[in-house]
Amino acid sequence: MKSRTIKVDYLARVEGEGALFVKIKGDKLLDVKLKIFEPPRFFEAFLRGRNYSEAPDITARICGICPIAYQMSAVHAMEDAFGVRVEGPLRDLRRMVYCGEWIESHALHVYMLHAPDFLGFPDAIQLAKEHPEVVQRGLQLKKAGNEIVTLLGGREIHPINVRVGGFYRVPTRNELAPLAERMKWARDAALETVKWVSQFPFPEFEQDYVFVSLSHPDEYPFNEGRLVSNRGLDISVHDYDDNFVEEHVAHSNALHSVLKSGTPYFVGPLARYNLNFDRLSPIAQEAARSAGLGPQCRNPFQSIIVRSVEILQACDEALHLIEHYQPPDKPSVPIHPHAARGYACTEAPRGTLYHRYRIDESGTIREAKIVPPTSQNQKTIEKDLWQFIPKHFQDSQNDLRWQCEQAIRNYDPCISCATHFLKLDLERE
Amino acid sequence: MTGQQKPPLLVIGVGNRFRGDDAAGLLVVSLLRDMGLDSSLIIEHSGEGAALMETWKGADAVIMIDAVSSGGAPGTIHRLDPIRNPLPAQMFHGSTHAFSLPDAIEMARALDELPPRLLVFGIEGRNFQAGDEVSPELNKALPEVAKLVLKTMEALRAGTGNGD
Numbered sequence: 001m002k003s004r005t006i007k008v009d010y011l012a013r014v015e016g017e018g019a020l021f022v023k024i025k026g027d028k029l030l031d032v033k034l035k036i037f038e039p040p041r042f043f044e045a046f047l048r049g050r051n052y053s054e055a056p057d058i059t060a061r062i063c064g065i066c067p068i069a070y071q072m073s074a075v076h077a078m079e080d081a082f083g084v085r086v087e088g089p090l091r092d093l094r095r096m097v098y099c100g101e102w103i104e105s106h107a108l109h110v111y112m113l114h115a116p117d118f119l120g121f122p123d124a125i126q127l128a129k130e131h132p133e134v135v136q137r138g139l140q141l142k143k144a145g146n147e148i149v150t151l152l153g154g155r156e157i158h159p160i161n162v163r164v165g166g167f168y169r170v171p172t173r174n175e176l177a178p179l180a181e182r183m184k185w186a187r188d189a190a191l192e193t194v195k196w197v198s199q200f201p202f203p204e205f206e207q208d209y210v211f212v213s214l215s216h217p218d219e220y221p222f223n224e225g226r227l228v229s230n231r232g233l234d235i236s237v238h239d240y241d242d243n244f245v246e247e248h249v250a251h252s253n254a255l256h257s258v259l260k261s262g263t264p265y266f267v268g269p270l271a272r273y274n275l276n277f278d279r280l281s282p283i284a285q286e287a288a289r290s291a292g293l294g295p296q297c298r299n300p301f302q303s304i305i306v307r308s309v310e311i312l313q314a315c316d317e318a319l320h321l322i323e324h325y326q327p328p329d330k331p332s333v334p335i336h337p338h339a340a341r342g343y344a345c346t347e348a349p350r351g352t353l354y355h356r357y358r359i360d361e362s363g364t365i366r367e368a369k370i371v372p373p374t375s376q377n378q379k380t381i382e383k384d385l386w387q388f389i390p391k392h393f394q395d396s397q398n399d400l401r402w403q404c405e406q407a408i409r410n411y412d413p414c415i416s417c418a419t420h421f422l423k424l425d426l427e428r429e
Numbered sequence: 430m431t432g433q434q435k436p437p438l439l440v441i442g443v444g445n446r447f448r449g450d451d452a453a454g455l456l457v458v459s460l461l462r463d464m465g466l467d468s469s470l471i472i473e474h475s476g477e478g479a480a481l482m483e484t485w486k487g488a489d490a491v492i493m494i495d496a497v498s499s500g501g502a503p504g505t506i507h508r509l510d511p512i513r514n515p516l517p518a519q520m521f522h523g524s525t526h527a528f529s530l531p532d533a534i535e536m537a538r539a540l541d542e543l544p545p546r547l548l549v550f551g552i553e554g555r556n557f558q559a560g561d562e563v564s565p566e567l568n569k570a571l572p573e574v575a576k577l578v579l580k581t582m583e584a585l586r587a588g589t590g591n592g593d
Contacts (some may be wrong), residue, residue, distance in 0.1 A: 108528065124532075
């Protein structure tokens with residue numbers, strides 16, 4: 001039998017880096033291995049011995065794309081440990097800054113990384129040459145998200161204004177006002193985005209996933225809620241470690257996160273959407289319906305539509321929060337550290353991000369655990385590839401490689417949270 | 430933010446302080462600051478491409494410093510002129526994100542948003558894993574790169590080319 005091997009230096013257009021190995025013999029798929037290395041392990045060690053107040057700024061460095069998510073999980077875990085609740089305008093500002101990060105991160109993925117797959121362009125640069133106005137819309141949308149993060153986070157990259165208990169400084173109404181105009185434009189651009197991506201060709205690929213996300217009675221989930229699944233899971237985030245385990249995988253330095261039963265699960269936009277459709281704003285629900293989606297969507301390729309619906313949701317919510325903002329009396333609530341354990345999950349753009357800390361009586365971190373969304377999705381991505389690759393045995397090596405990359409990009413894996421760079425080995429015997 | 434006047438000449442250091450030699454760009458601009466370079470001309474950046482395009486928008490001349498990995502000896506200094514030739518994308522895989530510096534430059538070219546003058550100093554690194562130390566060879570090259578940046582700035586300001 002003819003034997004061919006293809007090696008690719010890295011998998012393009014996945015945030016960060018990782019490695020995929022695929023082995024095919026004739027018409028049989030022999031192996032699929034997704035390898036990921038994990039800097040969170042480094043950060044977990046780095047956090048030990050640091051003051052609790054440093055956790056948001058240190059963990060923000062794990063990812064250049066979703067620093068707010070790391071800050072939010074860190075501050076909520078610390079507040080959980082010290083029995084503090086942050087309410088009112090401070091809570092609203094946290095939702096607002098998270099909206100900014102979702103807009104930024106999702107716009108980058110939809111326009112720069114994922115859309116070229118569906119339109120047959122090798123990358124966004126070629127897309128920009130053919131459709132500069134579309135790419136400009138994506139860049140402006142991303143910028144609108146950046147502007148929220150810059151204003152509330154203190155600066156664009158690695159925001160520094162978030163603290164346990166609230167913020168170091170809160171904006172005035174006047175400072176926020178210009179963002180309202182930007183958000184009105186962004187909301188229209190997000191609507192256009194949903195329409196644009198809904199016309200892409202999607203492969204038939206529905207799977208029976210276990211979706212997991214936060215769920216809040218009145219809100220589309222960001223910072224708060226119970227952890228639920230479409231199979232009846234409904235737990236406090238305190239019980240995360242009793243329900244999920246990280247398995248050592250021989251082929252990867254990373255840990256694969258699975259349910260205690262060993263079942264892989266799916267976090268991120270598609271999971272949030274399926275578990276919280278009725279808590280999307282009316283405009284987002286209507287846009288999803290017009291795009292041909294019902295309240296359930298099991299095709300991961302359509303995650304690009306769902307991600308666009310979430311951009312719309314975030315723009316709409318940010319606009320509402322900006323228009324109704326009344327500055328709080330104080331930028332933060334007081335914290336009195338003591339020996340305690342704290343737990344939090346928040347919804348990063350890519351999915352649920354878990355932080356757990358053990359703090360001693362002086363407020364020093366003694367133990368930290370961080371489970372990023374990408375390590376939770378790894379096993380599901382592998383499972384998708386096991387199903388997906390046999391449908392494409394007839395494709396050329398290049399086409400098959402591209403298909404695999406696209407199937408991985410469905411998850412917007414932020415492999416920078418977890419590795420160096422993604423090498424793809426596709427081996428045919 | 431929007432509406433602010435960009436200085437005509439910008440020095441952008443790209444990198445991640447938690448990934449060993451990937452910090453090179455940030456270390457060079459911090460040296461430049463110590464050497465008295467006006468802080469308003471200096472930007473520290475993660476290297477995320479879309480944000481980079483926004484950062485250099487409106488500037489007349491831009492000098493960027495980033496770590497590279499092209500198999501050369503650590504500490505080797507590459508002086509690249511992406512206006513003339515696209516950057517070799519593989520060289521910059523040490524950057525954290527796939528929409529990277531070379532992507533940003535090509536995207537800006539496609540959208541006709543490249544600064545009129547743009548130079549990139551790439552410093553060959555060795556250690557790029559989270560938690561790595563900066564390698565001694567790279568560390569040794571940093572003052573030399575800082576001097577080259579200052580010399581290039583002079584040439585750009587004098588309008589005598591780009592310091593070639």
